[in-house]
Amino acid sequence: MSKGDTDGAIADFTRAVEISPRLAAAYNNRGNARKVKGDVDGAISDYSKALAQNPKYVEALYNRGLAWQGKGDFDAAIKDYSSALEIAPKFFDAWVNRGQAKQSRRDFDGAIADYSEAVRLKPDDAGTYFARASAREGKEDLNGAAADYSKTLELDPNSAQAYANRAAIETIQGKKTEAEQDFEKAFRIDPGLRAQYKDFIEKWRAKSKP
Numbered sequence: 001m002s003k004g005d006t007d008g009a010i011a012d013f014t015r016a017v018e019i020s021p022r023l024a025a026a027y028n029n030r031g032n033a034r035k036v037k038g039d040v041d042g043a044i045s046d047y048s049k050a051l052a053q054n055p056k057y058v059e060a061l062y063n064r065g066l067a068w069q070g071k072g073d074f075d076a077a078i079k080d081y082s083s084a085l086e087i088a089p090k091f092f093d094a095w096v097n098r099g100q101a102k103q104s105r106r107d108f109d110g111a112i113a114d115y116s117e118a119v120r121l122k123p124d125d126a127g128t129y130f131a132r133a134s135a136r137e138g139k140e141d142l143n144g145a146a147a148d149y150s151k152t153l154e155l156d157p158n159s160a161q162a163y164a165n166r167a168a169i170e171t172i173q174g175k176k177t178e179a180e181q182d183f184e185k186a187f188r189i190d191p192g193l194r195a196q197y198k199d200f201i202e203k204w205r206a207k208s209k210p
Contacts, residue, residue: 006033006036010030010033010037013029024057027047027049027050027053028046028057028063030046031043031046031050031067035067040070043064044067047061058091061081061083061087062080062094064080065079065081065084065101069101074102078101078105081097082098085098092121092122095121096115096118099118099135102114103131108136108139111131112135112136112139115131116132126151129148132148133149133152133165134165136148137165137169145169146169149169150166159189160190160193161186163185164182166182167179167180167186167197176208183197
């Protein structure tokens with residue numbers, strides 16, 4: 001749904017709930033339209049109305065979780081994702097987003113556990129390995145993070161950020177040759193990363209001088 005369609009969609013869904021006030025899907029869909037328009041509080045209100053009609057409406061729980069997460073209320077987001085997962089334990093996106101919400105709260109172990117379940121459900125999703133790598137970095141598990149960045153690159157060889165992040169770890173670990181190779185691959189794919197890592201590289205080069 002584009003922003004240009006939202007006013008019409010909101011009006012249509014409003015008419016739908018006026019005709020059928022217990023129509024949970026209409027509240028959920030109006031919430032989606034309001035969220036696209038930037039009215040996150042209005043979206044949360046509509047998702048809540050949908051859930052008042054159907055407390056086990058997984059899509060509304062997930063959508064409200066996304067809205068809470070967008071507002072920075074990670075505890076509320078985690079609660080909604082958890083409720084969705086109790087009903088639909090194979091809901092891949094809910095595992096990933098709950099992991100992101102936990103990571104935002106610096107619950108790295110919880111995030112890693114959620115990303116790992118997402119990996120189990122979709123073992124070929126490069127983005128989930130990347131997310132888990134960043135959580136492992138958060139808890140200073142550099143070997144685990146490097147392994148996950150390597151798996152990311154197996155699945156997505158054009159992930160410049162994964163090369164750069166693995167290179168940064170290799171730099172810290174004193175693996176100079178591997179780091180230089182990974183940085184070059186990253187910068188070849190995305191030249192803009194060179195400026196982003198310039199200070200980091202210069203700092204570690206200065207440290208390594210005798």
